[in-house]
Amino acid sequence: MDKRYARSWWAVVLFLVVFLSTSTIRRCGKNTYRYDEGLIFGTFYHITYKYPESLSEEIKNRLLQFDASLSPFNDTSIISRINRNEPVETDRWFEHVFNASQRIYTRTGGTFDPTVSPLVNAWGFGFKKGVIPDSVQVDSLLRQVGMNKLTLENHRILKSDTCITLNFSAIAKGYACDVIGQLLSDKGIDDFMVEIGGEVFARGKNPEGKMWRVGVNRPTIADGEAGTIEEIVQITDAGLATSGNYRNYRMVDGKRIAHTIDPVTGYPVQHTLLSATVMAPDCMTADAYATAFMVMGLERSKALVDSLPGVEALFLYQNGSDTTRIDYWATPGMREKMER
Secondary structure, eight states: OOHHHHHHHHHHHHHHHHHHOEEEEEEETTEEEEEEEEEETTEEEEEEEEOSSOOHHHHHHHHHHHHHHHOTTOTTSHHHHHHTTOOOOOOHHHHHHHHHHHHHHHHTTTSSOTTOHHHHHHTTOTTOOOOOOOHHHHHHHHTTOOGGGEEEETTEEEESSTTOOOOOTTTHHHHHHHHHHHHHHHTTOOSEEEEETTEEEEESOOTTSSOEEEEEEOOOOSTTOOOOEEEEEEESSEEEEEEESSSSEEEETTEEEESOBOTTTSSBOOSSEEEEEEEESSHHHHHHHHHHHHHHOHHHHHHHHTTSTTOEEEEEEEOTTOTTOEEEEEOHHHHHHBOO
16 A cells, blocks of 8 residues: 555544544433444444443544554554564554464464465455466465564564564454453443444343344345345354455456455465354454454364354355355354344
8 A cells, every 4th residue: 555545544534533433322211321433443333331421532542542553554553663664662452462363373274364465465455456466476475474474572573574564454353342342341331332343342231131132244145236134143241253255356257256365375265155253252363263264164164163162153155056045054152142
């Protein structure tokens, strides 16, 4: 991305956060639920919580502090400066996400990898719109990919290659949900739901006194097909995240190329899995594994999720040669939360 464009985009985002964030009140009997919404990280947030007074400014300030650490859209953030190889110390938010990313990178055999941006850009997604790479280019770019090529020492990131860059977009929104959830918990709030860019962390009960309900979209296979709700999942004291490859794609020689790039092979994934919805004790974990599962495909994901304590999943996939049929597979714990 052109730096001037990045700065102007960030200025627009900051303007919208400051001037478009809103707070409303919903009263249910004697209970007062507040509803805050705004724009951060280039996406919207919606937060509902039971509390006698508004926390809108504290929420907004915490998100802006988080953005200053982990947003690649913020030209002055810690992650942006690391990507430019400038001397900068990491903070606790960056280090928490970095360490978690390395653990999940190892657990998933490298399919979750926040250094994959050069390949994503080369295939025409992300910040740069390039031409379709050949095998030589892919092999060259793979040298710049791999969380195992980075280390964190004394609050600084060390790289084996200065061309390596980081983008935590597949885990940071989930972690931001956890951070705001912790802010609300520290205020003694037991009933809330935080949603940022589609990722969710919820605790306690909703305004109707029931578990929070989150819709999972039906993947749209055909062009122009309207999105509908495929499943409704009830959650509390958990994070929920969905990842899919059916919306963002490119057509090349009449073939659909998914935006999900396998960091191990360097090529777009080719499998039947259309979306992965993951529930975990925290949204950061759910967010990361939802992304990894979309790289791994159905069978490998089913095998891995069974080995992850506290992690549940719902997979929607294309069934056989029938391009209009979508089936689902869910772990027992996820099926218990699904409304059917």
